[in-house]
Amino acid sequence: MATERSDMPTPPGRRPRKAAAARQPLTRELIVDAAIRVLDAEGLEAATMRRVAQELGTGAASLYAHVSGREELRELMLDRVAGEVRLPVPDPARWQEQLKELALETRRVLTSHRDIAQVSIGLIPTGPNLLAVAEAQLALMRAGGVPPKIAALAVDTLGMFVDADAIEGTIYSAKLSGGAEAIEKFHRYLGEIRDFFKALPADRYPNVTAMAQELTSEGGDARFEFGLDILLRGIASYVDAPETS
Template identity: 35%
Template sequence: MVEYSGSGDPARSLALLWRTAEKPSRGKKPALTVDRIVRAAIDLADREGLAVLSMRKVADQLGVGTMSLYTHVPGKGELLDVMLDTVYGETDRPDLAARPWRERLEFLARENLALYSRHPWLLQVATTRPPLGPNLIAKYDYELRAVADVGLSEIEMDAVLTLVLQYVHGAARVSVEKTQAERETGMTDNDWWVAHQPFLAQIGDTEKYPLATSVGAAAGAAFDGTIDPGFAFEFGLGRLLDGIEVFVSRSADRPSHPGP
């Protein structure tokens, strides 16, 4: 199941994201607010996954009638946008100006991986049309600073950041799927590997598949299963940054004002 951000009414989503429609209340605070609804929706998605998210389920969690939610949130599409923008505000944003750009990108990668770990449902949301809320924009602005002083063009800065974040998205999916598989099946990767190993030994053809046999056996023994998400993340991030480093060094050699 995949949900799509930006699927709600644009005017209503933006009004919710920026809270432009909320009027300051006088006297007693209302029992139900946008923030309460959004927090309940996030808690529900964290606990049970995005597939169960509905206005009715959120209302049940809050102990109110479903129709009372619509006074504050027009629908599920707009709610999802605000949920996304809210969790985007969780990433830590210390001053990294004194650190080398490579360390800055490493920090961003780890922060975003941690965000997916806290909220696995983020992996079920297609964000090619992102919610243009204050937290998303602040996050984007902060993350661009990691490569703002290395001699890249604006388009290249955006592309490098996108490359790193897309890598983290893929790595997070592997990690989350491994955790979910163990929870749903009650079997660890090591259990699965041990259960399959005797049969693989019987049917494996070392002459026909020599590399698959030797490398697969080595990886299985090293990782107690088919993959170690932590090792894969660190190895891949290092190689990705190696490639970006080559690109940055070549960019530094380009003339500032190329001739015709």
């Protein structure tokens, strides 16, 4: 059977055949780009090798030449997201304020990409962007006189706190994603929780019942900054203190 040659003219009465668009060679960068698009649109669980391959118009098997599997892909996604964090130039006079700003910035970036913070829990950073964030945190603490051992422990504690709050934030964001009706429903739920606390047996839960308003009044941002302040005060207490072995 003769094959149709590409140099043949178009017969009369037929539409010219469009030349097939040249497919861009698959790279790790393109795979991570596609995975983050899926993440932002559909969430972390949707960013499977199969779904990312579909986004790229290829088969899942072709991805394995560049990424070993889902776990590596997730780590690459997290590191790419971490590259969006704006890092400060250490100022010893403002190290606590800068450390707080960096934590707020990291939280902002994580929560802007749905539930990507789930990947960070239990993960030791090895990617260049994640390491850059850790390096910036350590540099700020060392510039402020925090002993090396304390700084090493604190960078892990800060990371866990930011990750946990970001994950909780995505849960609440999902609940509030339905617009005004969802927000009203959530506030109504908080009111019901407040009433529940007040109705508890006061002899068994005297502080919960007495502080029902306080326990349900502050929003996520205020709680996060309060937690940061506690951590930073604790870290600062080790400055100029003898380091224990």
